[in-house]
Amino acid sequence: MKIRNPRTGVYDHEIAPLDTVAVENAAQHLRVRQKHWGALSPDRRSAVLVAFADAVESHSVSIAAALAIDTGRQAISQIEVDGTIGAIRRWAARAPGLIAAASPCDQPTAIPTIATSTRLVPYPLVGVISPWNFPLTLALIDAIPALAAGCAVIVKPSEITPRFIGPLMAAIAEVPELPLLVIEGDGATGAALVRAVDFIAFTGSVATGRKVAAAAAEAFIPASLELGGKDPMIVLASADPVAAAHTALRASIVNTGQACQSIERVLVARSIYEPFIAALVNAAKSVRPNFPDIAVGDIGPFIFDKQAAIVQAQIDDAVAGGATVLAGGQIETMGGGLYLRPTVLTGVTPAMTLMREETFGPVIPVTVFENVEDAISDANASHFGLSAAVLAGTVEEAEAVAVRLEAGAVSINDGSLTAMVWEVEKTSFGASGMGPSRMGDSGLLRFFRKQAIIRQSGSALPISTYAEDAQR
Numbered sequence: 001m002k003i004r005n006p007r008t009g010v011y012d013h014e015i016a017p018l019d020t021v022a023v024e025n026a027a028q029h030l031r032v033r034q035k036h037w038g039a040l041s042p043d044r045r046s047a048v049l050v051a052f053a054d055a056v057e058s059h060s061v062s063i064a065a066a067l068a069i070d071t072g073r074q075a076i077s078q079i080e081v082d083g084t085i086g087a088i089r090r091w092a093a094r095a096p097g098l099i100a101a102a103s104p105c106d107q108p109t110a111i112p113t114i115a116t117s118t119r120l121v122p123y124p125l126v127g128v129i130s131p132w133n134f135p136l137t138l139a140l141i142d143a144i145p146a147l148a149a150g151c152a153v154i155v156k157p158s159e160i161t162p163r164f165i166g167p168l169m170a171a172i173a174e175v176p177e178l179p180l181l182v183i184e185g186d187g188a189t190g191a192a193l194v195r196a197v198d199f200i201a202f203t204g205s206v207a208t209g210r211k212v213a214a215a216a217a218e219a220f221i222p223a224s225l226e227l228g229g230k231d232p233m234i235v236l237a238s239a240d241p242v243a244a245a246h247t248a249l250r251a252s253i254v255n256t257g258q259a260c261q262s263i264e265r266v267l268v269a270r271s272i273y274e275p276f277i278a279a280l281v282n283a284a285k286s287v288r289p290n291f292p293d294i295a296v297g298d299i300g301p302f303i304f305d306k307q308a309a310i311v312q313a314q315i316d317d318a319v320a321g322g323a324t325v326l327a328g329g330q331i332e333t334m335g336g337g338l339y340l341r342p343t344v345l346t347g348v349t350p351a352m353t354l355m356r357e358e359t360f361g362p363v364i365p366v367t368v369f370e371n372v373e374d375a376i377s378d379a380n381a382s383h384f385g386l387s388a389a390v391l392a393g394t395v396e397e398a399e400a401v402a403v404r405l406e407a408g409a410v411s412i413n414d415g416s417l418t419a420m421v422w423e424v425e426k427t428s429f430g431a432s433g434m435g436p437s438r439m440g441d442s443g444l445l446r447f448f449r450k451q452a453i454i455r456q457s458g459s460a461l462p463i464s465t466y467a468e469d470a471q472r
């Protein structure tokens with residue numbers, strides 16, 4: 001399978017997607033290795049994870065370089081590598097304590113002679129299927145806690161961004177005890193993986209998420225689904241309009257808007273609309289594509305050419321429906337890469353695809369509201385419910401609106417904070433996902449089944465206890 005380079009448009013890389021038989025063989029092999037891994041103490045597993053963090057650190061230059069080719073952007077590739085090393089170290093430090101706290105021993109029950117203990121039993125083999133927008137982060141975000149729990153893990157990253165797999169596997173090879181395999185493959189490989197594992201952790205689009213959920217139901221395994229969003233940002237009248245414009249811009253266009261938690265709809269109070277939109281357009285026009293030098297500029301090319309076409313179609317549809325483009329608006333081909341400067345639109349309506357479907361590009365549709373009730377109901381008028389943001393003069397005012405939003409996480413006086421905060425649990429609302437939180441403690445604890453050990457220290461009851469005439 002030939003792979004496109006996002007900066008040149010040239011198909012300069014190849015992968016050989018694993019077929020069903022290869023996936024099944026890999027799964028069988030990993031299941032054998034998991035028996036040893038799952039029997040280790042949590043502390044011992046953490047020591048191995050720390051060795052893995054060290055190995056990723058020693059391969060960080062080659063991993064970051066491959067990621068930069070996969071994605072066409074450099075600084076965020078380095079952030080992905082550094083963030084992943086941090087995440088491995090964090091889970092290694094936290095897992096033993098969390099596991100101990102969730103495994104109570106000798107708990108009394110209502111029956112004086114019976115006490116219980118809870119054992120956490122890891123799912124033997126976890127499958128991870130990940131998208132192309134943050135290829136390393138999302139390949140390992142679920143894999144690390146699953147490993148800490150004692151599971152073996154097979155990761156199938158996106159076929160759009162597979163170059164980092166080689167250098168990552170070189171790091172994994174330095175930690176032979178770690179039952180982690182990262183495989184090349186496409187959708188068919190992903191589908192085979194769902195059939196081969198005991199738990200599937202999927203990050204991707206709603207459309208594929210539905211297929212994975214159906215396949216997981218068929219295989220009768222749990223699925224954690226982290227899907228798309230159409231995140232709204234509400235800017236209340238008490239907010240500083242210029243600061244809010246800069247926050248809205250950053251939260252909408254980081255990683256060229258190719259982030260699930262990107263702000264994709266901005267709702268602004270009428271009284272501050274004029275200074276807000278002026279500052280937003282001004283700031284949007286100063287954003288530089290990182291072309292021709294990858295190391296200079298603010299946003300990279302589209303990673304996936306088909307996504308660029310979707311984004312342009314949404315903009316064109318909005319313009320055809322009467323929207324006005326105040327900045328950006330047209331994808332530019334530079335050196336074979338596809339770039340879009342931050343695109344600010346007004347005059348958008350709820351019927352436009354731009355306002356209904358995920359855009360996944362640096363596009364900021366702005367609408368005006370007269371009263372807060374309208375803003376809340378417009379923000380909630382979406383089948384997505386991933387996250388949202390509210391900006392106001394005070395935290396309290398913003399929070400009063402935040403709690404009325406149908407979203408799994410709400411940033412207060414900032415945007416897209418879920419990209420930075422890993423400690424708090426959050427559940428995707430609506431079509432944005434299903435299953436337990438990947439963040440916070442449940443990020444680890446979801447990979448266990450609970451086995452109750454129930455001890456009888458008295459005499460076991462005889463059948464006569466249940467005799468029809470025993471109560472007389």
Ligand code: NAD
Pocket residue numbers: 129130131132133138156157158159185186187188189190191192194203204205206207208209211212226227228229259260358360386432433
């Ligand atoms: P996608 O759904 O097209 O692909 C995701 C993965 O699924 C890829 O690895 C692909 O090969 C695989 N796949 C395709 N068909 C499959 C099948 N039938 N069975 C199993 N696997 C299959 O998504 P994408 O375009 O790579 O990623 C972008 C999407 O991911 C956006 O919607 C974005 O919002 C979402 N996303 C969500 C989060 C989150 O945490 N909620 C994070 C990042 C991205």
